[in-house]
Amino acid sequence: MIFRFLSKLLRKHSKEEKRLAIAIKQIIGHKPFNLALYQLALSHTSASKSLQDGFKESNERLEYLGDAILGAIVADYLFKKYPFKEEGFLTEIRARIVNRESLNQLSRKMGIQDLIRYEGNPKSNFTYKSMGGDALEALVGAVYLDKGFHYCRKFVVRKIVLGHLDLDDIIENNQNYKSIIIEWAQKNNRDLKFEIVREEGSKHQRQFIAQVIIDDEPVAKGSGFSKKKAEQAAAEKTCRTLKLSSRP
Amino acid sequence: MIFRFLSKLLRKHSKEEKRLAIAIKQIIGHKPFNLALYQLALSHTSASKSLQDGFKESNERLEYLGDAILGAIVADYLFKKYPFKEEGFLTEIRARIVNRESLNQLSRKMGIQDLIRYEGNPKSNFTYKSMGGDALEALVGAVYLDKGFHYCRKFVVRKIVLGHLDLDDIIENNQNYKSIIIEWAQKNNRDLKFEIVREEGSKHQRQFIAQVIIDDEPVAKGSGFSKKKAEQAAAEKTCRTLKLSSRP
Numbered sequence: 001m002i003f004r005f006l007s008k009l010l011r012k013h014s015k016e017e018k019r020l021a022i023a024i025k026q027i028i029g030h031k032p033f034n035l036a037l038y039q040l041a042l043s044h045t046s047a048s049k050s051l052q053d054g055f056k057e058s059n060e061r062l063e064y065l066g067d068a069i070l071g072a073i074v075a076d077y078l079f080k081k082y083p084f085k086e087e088g089f090l091t092e093i094r095a096r097i098v099n100r101e102s103l104n105q106l107s108r109k110m111g112i113q114d115l116i117r118y119e120g121n122p123k124s125n126f127t128y129k130s131m132g133g134d135a136l137e138a139l140v141g142a143v144y145l146d147k148g149f150h151y152c153r154k155f156v157v158r159k160i161v162l163g164h165l166d167l168d169d170i171i172e173n174n175q176n177y178k179s180i181i182i183e184w185a186q187k188n189n190r191d192l193k194f195e196i197v198r199e200e201g202s203k204h205q206r207q208f209i210a211q212v213i214i215d216d217e218p219v220a221k222g223s224g225f226s227k228k229k230a231e232q233a234a235a236e237k238t239c240r241t242l243k244l245s246s247r248p
Numbered sequence: 249m250i251f252r253f254l255s256k257l258l259r260k261h262s263k264e265e266k267r268l269a270i271a272i273k274q275i276i277g278h279k280p281f282n283l284a285l286y287q288l289a290l291s292h293t294s295a296s297k298s299l300q301d302g303f304k305e306s307n308e309r310l311e312y313l314g315d316a317i318l319g320a321i322v323a324d325y326l327f328k329k330y331p332f333k334e335e336g337f338l339t340e341i342r343a344r345i346v347n348r349e350s351l352n353q354l355s356r357k358m359g360i361q362d363l364i365r366y367e368g369n370p371k372s373n374f375t376y377k378s379m380g381g382d383a384l385e386a387l388v389g390a391v392y393l394d395k396g397f398h399y400c401r402k403f404v405v406r407k408i409v410l411g412h413l414d415l416d417d418i419i420e421n422n423q424n425y426k427s428i429i430i431e432w433a434q435k436n437n438r439d440l441k442f443e444i445v446r447e448e449g450s451k452h453q454r455q456f457i458a459q460v461i462i463d464d465e466p467v468a469k470g471s472g473f474s475k476k477k478a479e480q481a482a483a484e485k486t487c488r489t490l491k492l493s494s495r496p
Binding site: 060061063064065067068069071072074075076079086087090091094144149150 | 308309311312313315316317319320322323324327334335338339342392397398
């Protein structure tokens with residue numbers, strides 16, 4: 001144990017490792033202790049080495065861990081910041097913060113996106129669309145393992161939530177158009193369906209066309225690179241058509 | 249601050265409060281500091297007092313927090329216990345531990361169920377079917393706020409995971425029959441549908457009948473007190489009919 005600790009301290013880092021350590025310090029605020037954790041967090045599965053037994057060395061395990069830790073820290077933060085808000089509000093705002101799209105954006109803003117090791121065409125918008133958000137989650141997992149819960153909480157609150165998110169704006173702008181329509185349909189006793197009416201493109205660049213149908217009447221169509229996004233796009237148009245407000 | 253601390257120390261507890269403090273100590277291992285947190289965790293919304301602005305004093309906010317904290321701690325525990333398992337395995341086992349049914353069972357085993365304050369008929373099986381699991385989550389939230397993350401992690405690992413769960417058994421018994429069939433259908437290129445074909449009973453005791461349809465042929469039906477349970481029951485029968493193994 002002590003030997004491993006000393007050898008880690010004394011081992012010479014390569015230039016690339018030193019560069020990564022500096023980049024991590026800029027992102028999380030302090031020098032990493034166990035750099036290997038951060039290297040792993042930034043390894044997309046496409047660039048991962050296969051070890052024995054088919055076990056791959058990619059950031060997927062760290063992403064699983066970081067997802068849970070990030071969710072807990074954001075839950076705690078909102079719980080304390082809004083002592084008089086009910087759990088429905090807290091759940092909704094947390095979902096707006098930790099959803100894939102938001103995490104992808106954060107990953108770009110925080111400069112994590114550029115550090116990811118992956119195989120593929122960097123100019124293509126279609127490859128690995130959630131790679132950035134996944135790496136951000138994996139980084140949270142790495143910080144948790146490297147520095148502990150309290151440090152990780154500070155990192156998430158200061159560098160992610162306070163550093164890059166505008167909570168008032170997130171609360172004001174309810175971009176979940178689908179849930180607005182579902183709520184409206186329930187209130188007004190209307191029959192509502194979301195249907196995927198078409199899929200286009202190749203396996204790796206598939207685009208979906210969704211349609212909103214109210215009382216068997218098609219109302220609006222929308223497209224997107226996932227079923228969910230296509231439905232959201234169709235829902236957004238429906239909101240405009242029906243003049244439904246997006247304010248909660 | 250100091251005054252509040254002292255008045256809390258010196259305030260006489262009622263007999264009921266003392267009894268609760270002893271029960272909590274038996275469950276979590278140490279005396280609670282802020283008993284009010286635990287009282288809140290054990291207050292079902294049916295027994296909650298409405299405060300001004302329609303804000304209710306029930307365990308729902310604590311449940312939201314505890315759900316996230318419990319998820320993170322279990323994620324961390326499995327991550328470290330199974331260093332060579334992939335994230336799909338970890339996610340699945342975590343879901344089996346923290347699903348509503350499992351949490352309800354744990355709540356009964358740990359004696360939390362009997363401490364919950366609620367309005368309703370205690371003999372009815374139908375009222376508030378997830379009340380126990382919700383209270384367990386809220387209790388985790390209370391421990392986290394009262395004693396901090398590290399204590400809460402010890403509580404979850406020692407008293408919940410090691411104290412009441414048999415991980416080998418959980419791993420061996422894949423009770424998610426629905427996912428087994430979905431996997432099988434994808435592998436074998438079969439068209440699979442789950443349909444709710446009937447609803448029975450009154451609003452508070454509704455029973456659902458689900459049907460599994462493969463290549464437009466009905467295969468099996470199942471019933472349950474929620475759509476999910478009905479689908480699981482139908483899926484279980486389908487697994488037996490198709491002789492699909494439930495071992496992962």
